[in-house]
Amino acid sequence: MKHIFLGFALCATLGLAHAAPITVKDDAGHTLTLKAPAQRVISLAPSLTEMLYEAGGGDKLVGAVEYSDFPPQALKVPRIGSNQKLDLERIATLKPDLVLVWFHGNAQREVERLRALGIPMVWFEPHGIADIPGVLERIGRLMGSEHLASAAATNFRARHATLQKENAGRAQLRVFYQVAQKPLLTINDQQIISDVIRLCGGVNVFGKESALVPQLSTESVIAANPDVILTARMGGSGEGPVRAMDEASLAGWLKFGSLTAVKNKQLWLIPGDTISRHGPRILDGAQAVCSALDDARKAK
Amino acid sequence: MTLKPPPLTLALLLAALAVPAAFALGLLSGSAGWGWPTEEIFWLIRLPRVLAAFGTGAALALAGALIQLVTRNPLGDPHVLGVTSGASVGALLMLMLAPAGLLLAPELGAVAGALGAMTLVFALAWRSMGRGLAPSASPGTVIVLLVGVMIGAACSAAVSFMLAMANDQQLRNIVFWLLGDLNGAALWWPVWAATGLALLLAWPRAQELDWIARGDAWAWTLGVPVAKRRRTAIFAACLATGAAVATAGSIGFVGLVAPHIVRLTGLRAARVLLPFSAVFGGVFLVLADTVARTVIAPAQLPVGVISAAVGVPLFLMLLLRRRA
Numbered sequence: 001m002k003h004i005f006l007g008f009a010l011c012a013t014l015g016l017a018h019a020a021p022i023t024v025k026d027d028a029g030h031t032l033t034l035k036a037p038a039q040r041v042i043s044l045a046p047s048l049t050e051m052l053y054e055a056g057g058g059d060k061l062v063g064a065v066e067y068s069d070f071p072p073q074a075l076k077v078p079r080i081g082s083n084q085k086l087d088l089e090r091i092a093t094l095k096p097d098l099v100l101v102w103f104h105g106n107a108q109r110e111v112e113r114l115r116a117l118g119i120p121m122v123w124f125e126p127h128g129i130a131d132i133p134g135v136l137e138r139i140g141r142l143m144g145s146e147h148l149a150s151a152a153a154t155n156f157r158a159r160h161a162t163l164q165k166e167n168a169g170r171a172q173l174r175v176f177y178q179v180a181q182k183p184l185l186t187i188n189d190q191q192i193i194s195d196v197i198r199l200c201g202g203v204n205v206f207g208k209e210s211a212l213v214p215q216l217s218t219e220s221v222i223a224a225n226p227d228v229i230l231t232a233r234m235g236g237s238g239e240g241p242v243r244a245m246d247e248a249s250l251a252g253w254l255k256f257g258s259l260t261a262v263k264n265k266q267l268w269l270i271p272g273d274t275i276s277r278h279g280p281r282i283l284d285g286a287q288a289v290c291s292a293l294d295d296a297r298k299a300k
Numbered sequence: 301m302t303l304k305p306p307p308l309t310l311a312l313l314l315a316a317l318a319v320p321a322a323f324a325l326g327l328l329s330g331s332a333g334w335g336w337p338t339e340e341i342f343w344l345i346r347l348p349r350v351l352a353a354f355g356t357g358a359a360l361a362l363a364g365a366l367i368q369l370v371t372r373n374p375l376g377d378p379h380v381l382g383v384t385s386g387a388s389v390g391a392l393l394m395l396m397l398a399p400a401g402l403l404l405a406p407e408l409g410a411v412a413g414a415l416g417a418m419t420l421v422f423a424l425a426w427r428s429m430g431r432g433l434a435p436s437a438s439p440g441t442v443i444v445l446l447v448g449v450m451i452g453a454a455c456s457a458a459v460s461f462m463l464a465m466a467n468d469q470q471l472r473n474i475v476f477w478l479l480g481d482l483n484g485a486a487l488w489w490p491v492w493a494a495t496g497l498a499l500l501l502a503w504p505r506a507q508e509l510d511w512i513a514r515g516d517a518w519a520w521t522l523g524v525p526v527a528k529r530r531r532t533a534i535f536a537a538c539l540a541t542g543a544a545v546a547t548a549g550s551i552g553f554v555g556l557v558a559p560h561i562v563r564l565t566g567l568r569a570a571r572v573l574l575p576f577s578a579v580f581g582g583v584f585l586v587l588a589d590t591v592a593r594t595v596i597a598p599a600q601l602p603v604g605v606i607s608a609a610v611g612v613p614l615f616l617m618l619l620l621r622r623r624a
Contacts, residue, residue, distance in 0.1 A: 085464075179472075180472040180473075181484075182472075182473055182476050182481075182484060183472065183475065183476045183481050183483065184483055184484065185472065206598060206599075209598070209599055210599075211599060214598075214599035215599055215600055216331075216483075216598055216599060216600060217330070217331050217345075217483050217593045217597070217598065217600045218345050218483055218484055219330045219331050219332050219337075219341055219345045219346065219593070220331035220332070220597055220598030220599075220600075221598075222332065222338075222340065222341055222345065223330075223331055223332035223333070223341075223598070224598065234467075252484065255344055256340055256344065257340070258338065258340050
């Protein structure tokens with residue numbers, strides 16, 4: 001009897017310790033306060049799903065947006081629509097006590113409906129690699145898994161620092177990142193991929209453009225004459241960069257023999273899920289980009 | 301109906317100046333800078349793009365002129381017959397279903413889709429195309445337009461469905477087909493060939509098209525085989541439109557406005573309206589595309605933005621000046 005009471009008291013104190021309100025400031029400038037760690041979480045971006053698992057809250061995920069395929073257990077979580085077409089009813093039925101929103105990736109109008117339902121929401125949008133551990137830590141706090149999250153964040157920072165050290169002082173390369181071939185799209189320096197290129201000692205040749213995803217003419221790429229051309233391979237994850245001279249999306253460049261990238265065979269496919277998601281695996285993508293750029297330096 | 305000689309000679313002179321001028325401007329300007337580019341940029345990028353722009357503009361303007369004539373509808377444009385939407389559906393189906401690496405898959409899909417929509421229009425409205433004489437029934441031209449609009453609506457729904465099902469990469473490709481873009485257009489000659497063929501089909505009987513435009517009964521009393529001429533003209537318009545869409549996606553505005561602008565300058569008879577619409581449409585799209593790819597270089601604007609920004613005031617100016 002005594003033991004039971006003792007146990008009860010212990011639980012009560014633990015519960016009290018947890019009951020201290022959690023306050024987090026998100027990337028949209030809102031302050032979110034939860035009375036207790038979230039128990040039922042919905043993620044509105046594949047990258048946020050990855051972040052949630054990395055921060056130790058994956059077992060609380062009750063609904064996830066389409067393409068939430070990593071880690072593999074995320075595939076078993078019910079889908080709640082795509083990032084621009086959320087199934088609001090299903091989200092409401094799942095009774096989440098926290099929704100992870102991708103700041104500019106989700107349709108504002110739909111997210112506003114969720115807010116009207118009184119569902120607590122937190123908005124994230126990492127602009128650079130260095131912003132990612134901060135997201136992990138904040139998700140960890142909201143989930144009550146600070147220890148796991150801060151360990152993951154520390155790990156991430158250490159790996160980031162190692163990559164920075166390895167690539168510091170290497171010869172600069174001019175890099176063109178092709179988002180799509182038709183229409184011809186790239187990214188500017190505000191996008192996280194540009195940060196990856198910078199980390200590996202590259203310069204995004206269209207980094208100074210004002211649009212986040214500028215549409216280009218073929219001629220402007222020839223005029224910029226990049227040393228390396230990169231593009232993402234749909235759905236790729238673990239493997240490194242693949243030299244892809246015959247890949248359909250890149251083959252159009254081959255006829256321009258004067259391009260340095262073509263002369264030196266520097267057309268590369270980067271595993272798409274690691275480079276295109278603003279998540280913890282971006283460093284895998286960075287490693288792939290860095291080794292492609294290393295090869296380009298040797299070819300120069 | 302008859303045209304006084306001075307405007308025609310003047311127009312010929314203007315066309316003879318405008319075409320080389322537009323080509324020169326298009327070929328000598330680009331995001332790499334003004335003036336003579338490197339050989340590679342000239343042969344592999346600018347020349348094919350300028351040729352494709354001219355061919356596309358000419359095809360759309362010719363198609364617009366033909367449709368406006370034989371449907372007696374000033375709002376007629378290449379897109380009202382559903383051919384454009386059909387081409388989009390074909391291109392998108394190939395994008396989503398064709399095995400990766402199949403060369404020119406979306407382009408071939410666009411041609412097939414355009415042909416499919418055209419066949420449908422003909423199958424459903426074959427009889428209506430010659431029926432403008434019956435006083436009681438709704439005029440054949442209206443039925444042709446309505447059939448075209450319905451096929452277009454069905455295709456648009458199919459496009460929306462595919463938009464909902466597409467993944468990110470497919471989505472970008474779809475946007476290309478829906479907005480139109482001349483970047484990377486390498487295969488320029490099919491649209492020239494189609495335009496040439498369309499002009500060849502329609503031009504020799506141009507005067508009869510004028511009579512049809514005044515009314516089927518009028519044309520019929522003058523001995524014009526109304527149904528046959530109308531079918532040929534619509535076939536020619538579909539051919540040109542399909543080729544234009546396969547080359548550059550669906551570019552709006554030129555097909556509707558170019559024939560009107562040519563008409564407003566006084567060139568109203570079909571035998572001059574058709575070739576001059578084609579030339580004007582070609583020049584117009586070359587210039588619009590040149591601006592679109594240089595004004596915010598290295599980024600570029602959709603060509604439709606420029607063609608509307610220039611074309612709307614030009615059209616209104618001509619229209620209102622004539623009225624005054």
